[in-house]
Amino acid sequence: MWGSKELWDWLNQFGVICTILGTVLTCITFLYVKKVRGLLISKSRIPAVSIDLAKLLPEFREGLRDWDNSKEDVIHKLYEIKGHIENIRPSLGVKERPLADKLIELMNFDNGFFSRPREPTLKEGWRISRHMVQFEVMLSGLDKDNEAARI
Numbered sequence: 001m002w003g004s005k006e007l008w009d010w011l012n013q014f015g016v017i018c019t020i021l022g023t024v025l026t027c028i029t030f031l032y033v034k035k036v037r038g039l040l041i042s043k044s045r046i047p048a049v050s051i052d053l054a055k056l057l058p059e060f061r062e063g064l065r066d067w068d069n070s071k072e073d074v075i076h077k078l079y080e081i082k083g084h085i086e087n088i089r090p091s092l093g094v095k096e097r098p099l100a101d102k103l104i105e106l107m108n109f110d111n112g113f114f115s116r117p118r119e120p121t122l123k124e125g126w127r128i129s130r131h132m133v134q135f136e137v138m139l140s141g142l143d144k145d146n147e148a149a150r151i
Contacts, residue, residue, distance in 0.1 A: 047143050050143050052084055056077055075120060092139075
């Protein structure tokens with residue numbers, strides 16, 4: 001029995017099939033873990049960015065009230081807010097992403113490759129502030145939805 005060629009051929013074929021199946025299952029597992037990891041990381045960033053934006057917005061609005069004396073600080077805060085929004089954009093839901101895109105577009109003061117960036121105006125600052133209130137509420141709602149989904 002142990003010396004039969006047919007048994008060893010069959011065991012060899014069975015081993016090859018098991019190796020192929022194991023490799024396929026390993027690849028599927030790696031892809032699934034990568035996807036779940038990406039979802040968990042993206043969902044965990046939302047509360048942190050929401051807190052950061054909640055801290056930045058009052059400072060931004062206060063600077064808008066004193067525009068003449070704090071124009072450079074307001075522009076700095078504006079770019080900081082824009083960075084947070086661009087960072088969190090891939091993690092946003094279908095409802096929040098268009099508003100994030102609109103805010104990024106409103107905060108884009110670079111005219112082109114050869115022209116100098118233009119300075120934002122006070123009117124544009126208040127317009128961005130109004131849209132940021134809406135975005136902050138939507139981001140807070142998304143954070144609460146994600147928190148409820150974790151339970």
